[in-house]
Amino acid sequence: MDIKEKLAKLVASLKKEGVRITPQRYAVIAFLLNTDSHPSAEEIYTGLLPQYPTLSLATVYKTLHLLKSEQEVLELEFSEMGNRYDGRKPWPHPHAICTRCRKIIDPPMLDTAAIIEEVSKETGFVITNHRLDFFGLCAECQKE
Amino acid sequence: MDIKEKLAKLVASLKKEGVRITPQRYAVIAFLLNTDSHPSAEEIYTGLLPQYPTLSLATVYKTLHLLKSEQEVLELEFSEMGNRYDGRKPWPHPHAICTRCRKIIDPPMLDTAAIIEEVSKETGFVITNHRLDFFGLCAECQKE
DNA sequence: ACATATATGATAATGATTATTAATGGAATA
DNA sequence: TATTCCATTAATAATCATTATCATATATGT
Ligand SMILES: [Mn+2]
Ligand SMILES: [Mn+2]
Ligand SMILES: [Zn+2]
Ligand SMILES: [Zn+2]
Numbered sequence: 001m002d003i004k005e006k007l008a009k010l011v012a013s014l015k016k017e018g019v020r021i022t023p024q025r026y027a028v029i030a031f032l033l034n035t036d037s038h039p040s041a042e043e044i045y046t047g048l049l050p051q052y053p054t055l056s057l058a059t060v061y062k063t064l065h066l067l068k069s070e071q072e073v074l075e076l077e078f079s080e081m082g083n084r085y086d087g088r089k090p091w092p093h094p095h096a097i098c099t100r101c102r103k104i105i106d107p108p109m110l111d112t113a114a115i116i117e118e119v120s121k122e123t124g125f126v127i128t129n130h131r132l133d134f135f136g137l138c139a140e141c142q143k144e
Numbered sequence: 145m146d147i148k149e150k151l152a153k154l155v156a157s158l159k160k161e162g163v164r165i166t167p168q169r170y171a172v173i174a175f176l177l178n179t180d181s182h183p184s185a186e187e188i189y190t191g192l193l194p195q196y197p198t199l200s201l202a203t204v205y206k207t208l209h210l211l212k213s214e215q216e217v218l219e220l221e222f223s224e225m226g227n228r229y230d231g232r233k234p235w236p237h238p239h240a241i242c243t244r245c246r247k248i249i250d251p252p253m254l255d256t257a258a259i260i261e262e263v264s265k266e267t268g269f270v271i272t273n274h275r276l277d278f279f280g281l282c283a284e285c286q287k288e
Numbered sequence: 289a290c291a292t293a294t295a296t297g298a299t300a301a302t303g304a305t306t307a308t309t310a311a312t313g314g315a316a317t318a
Numbered sequence: 319t320a321t322t323c324c325a326t327t328a329a330t331a332a333t334c335a336t337t338a339t340c341a342t343a344t345a346t347g348t
Contacts, residue, residue, distance in 0.1 A: 020345055022295065041336085056297040061336065077223040079304085082335060096267045107266045110259060116278065122251045123240045124283035131277040134260065139268035164314080166326065185305085200328040205305070223335085226304065 007033050010072060017070065027052055028063040032073060032087025038095070038104040040082045076104070076131075094132035100141040107134070151177050154216060161214060171196055172207040176217060176231025182239070182248040184226045220248070220275075238276035244285040251278070 001009075007030055011021055019025075027048050031039070039047070045060045064085060067073035074086040076095065081102055089106060097104050116127045145153075151174055155165055163169075171192050175183070183191070189204045208229060211217035218230040220239065225246060233250060241248050260271045 020294065022345070024296075054297075058298080058337085059296055062295080065337095079221040079223045079227065079335090083223065094263065096263060096269045096271075098269070099272070105267060107263050110262060115254060115259070118254060119238065119240060119251050119278045120280075123249060123278075125240045125242070125278065125280040126286060127240075127278045127280040128243070129279040131275065131279070133275040134263045134267075134269065134271045135273040135275070136264075136269040136271040142270060164325065166314090168327075198328070202306085202329080203327060206326085209306095223304090 003033050014070065014072070019066065019070070024052065024055055024059050025063050025066070027055070028060055029067070029072075029087070032067075032085060036088060036106070038076065038084040038086050040084050042082065044085070076133075092130050092132075094134065096134045096136070096138075098138035098141055099135050100137055100144070103138050105138075147177050158214065158216070163210065163214070168196065168199055168203050169207050169210070171199070172204055173211070173216075173231070176211075176229060180232060180250070182220065182228040182230050184228055186226065188229070220277075236274050236276075238278065240278045240280070240282075242282035242285055243279050244281055244288070247282055249282075 010029060010033070011026065014029075015021060028044055031044050031047060037043075041057065041060050041064060044064075045055065045057045048055055048060075064073060064075070067087070067090075068075055072087065072090050074090045074092065076084045076086065078084065084104060086106075092112075094107055094110055094112065095104050096107050110132075112130065112132065116130060119125065120127050154173060154177070155170065158173075159165060172188060175188050175191060181187075185201065185204050185208060188208075189199065189201045192199055192204075208217060208219070211231070211234075212219055216231065216234050218234045218236065220228045220230065222228060228248060230250075236256075238251055238254055238256065239248050240251050254276075256274065256276065260274060263269065264271050
């Protein structure tokens with residue numbers, strides 16, 4: 001399924017939920033589906049500003065919250081570098097984060113289910129969410 | 145090695161580094177070693193205030209930074225619930241976090257080395273740090 | 289086109305953390 | 319012991335990403 005199709009399906013599903021699709025919301029959703037860079041709210045805002053000169057950062061935040069409540073975006077909270085968003089895989093999954101260039105990538109899936117099962121057994125917790133972050137230097141930054 | 149001994153060793157090691165051990169710093173360090181609750185800066189501050197009525201929150205933050213730079217405390221950044229600190233195991237390790245009562249515990253160690261090795265191979269990253277958080281309901285909160 | 293509930297954008301507020309700075313106090317020196 | 323010296327403290331202000339507020343604009347169903 002390509003991006004266009006995904007976008008159409010997502011918009012249709014949101015409409016069915018009673019969500020109004022405004023140009024601003026459409027633009028934010030499209031932006032999220034067209035990148036794998038895990039952008040910040042600010043990056044989404046400045047990325048869209050040329051085409052939507054009246055867009056407000058508050059609207060970007062509100063749209064991100066809306067998508068989060070619909071489970072259509074994954075929010076990665078970083079107190080240092082600001083929050084980042086993944087609209088392509090809006091479910092919990094591991095991330096590799098370069099501390100030099102701040103690139104964030106999705107490593108091919110580990111067996112997270114097995115890890116969660118083990119933690120659950122050890123702690124007695126019912127695990128409902130997780131956050132697996134691996135920090136270091138990406139291949140490019142190692143050369144510098 | 146009990147807490148008292150750990151405290152004495154840590155203080156001695158800091159002194160050797162040229163760090164002055166003030167009453168405020170000693171109190172923060174002792175507080176951190178005497179709990180496994182992963183307290184916030186605010187909790188450390190309010191916990192010590194009765195015995196140190198002139199203590200400033202800024203001093204708590206500065207002491208935490210000092211300890212972090214000496215690798216003697218692990219800082220867990222949470223943008224929602226504020227940062228939390230672990231002075232007993234000041235190296236990266238997994239955590240189970242209750243989303244209801246905000247309790248944070250250390251699950252018995254998974255084989256994190258193996259996981260990191262796998263991510264490193266898959267991504268080409270040199271992994272220098274990690275953050276493995278598992279969110280859910282603790283045993284007590286499940287009963288409610 | 290109209291009615292109306294919702295969304296937007298400008299702006300102010302929030303709150304945890306960090307920066308600033310004058311006053312304090314411990315240690316080295318005279 | 320008195321005197322510098324300089325790191326530390328405490329009070330306070332500043333920061334900055336995110337949220338809240340609210341008057342205006344607009345999407346949607348009729
Ligand atoms: Mn991702
Ligand atoms: Mn811990
Ligand atoms: Zn990099
Ligand atoms: Zn709990």
